[in-house]
Amino acid sequence: MSQHLDEDLFFMQKAVEQALLAKKIGEVPIGAVIVKDGEIIAAAHNLRESEKRAVAHAELLAIDEACRKLGAWRLEGAVLYVTLEPCAMCAGASVLSRVERVVYGAPDPKGGCAGTLMNLLQDERFNHQCEVTDGVMKEECGMLLTEFFRELRQKKKQKKETSS
Numbered sequence: 209m210s211q212h213l214d215e216d217l218f219f220m221q222k223a224v225e226q227a228l229l230a231k232k233i234g235e236v237p238i239g240a241v242i243v244k245d246g247e248i249i250a251a252a253h254n255l256r257e258s259e260k261r262a263v264a265h266a267e268l269l270a271i272d273e274a275c276r277k278l279g280a281w282r283l284e285g286a287v288l289y290v291t292l293e294p295c296a297m298c299a300g301a302s303v304l305s306r307v308e309r310v311v312y313g314a315p316d317p318k319g320g321c322a323g324t325l326m327n328l329l330q331d332e333r334f335n336h337q338c339e340v341t342d343g344v345m346k347e348e349c350g351m352l353l354t355e356f357f358r359e360l361r362q363k364k365k366q367k368k369e370t371s372s
């Protein structure tokens with residue numbers, strides 16, 4: 209059992225709240241928070257559609273905000289919580305910003321680079337490795353995505369039916 213379990217659940221819940229904010233504006237529901245010394249220093253959610261930016265992932269936006277807040281590019285001692293396993297870009301950004309630990313909820317079979325397709329976070333050829341905790345609130349985080357895409361398909365189908 210992880211020694212971090214209680215705080216991991218607490219902060220993952222905050223990441224889920226971010227994901228719900230994304231959902232509210234029609235974004236794929238993915239949320240992230242960054243915690244340092246027991247405090248949330250950044251919180252963000254996916255904004256790819258709203259901002260028409262391929263890089264506007266929750267984790268990347270949170271890392272950016274955390275760097276701004278700390279006035280440093282190094283996020284040493286920080287923990288990144290994200291509802292979905294980080295992609296190549298966000299795993300890369302976690303390594304580059306020296307995040308100490310990455311905690312994620314649902315695995316991403318199509319893009320996960322924290323252990324599923326590959327593990328960028330713990331490749332010893334890089335000069336920094338992040339600790340990884342996976343599967344925290346896995347069901348809740350995954351369900352958010354499954355429901356979102358199901359509703360999207362239904363909306364598309366209804367649109368098709370009314371237009372024909």
Ligand SMILES: [Zn+2]
Pocket residue numbers: 265266267268294295296297298299
């Ligand atoms: Zn990403």
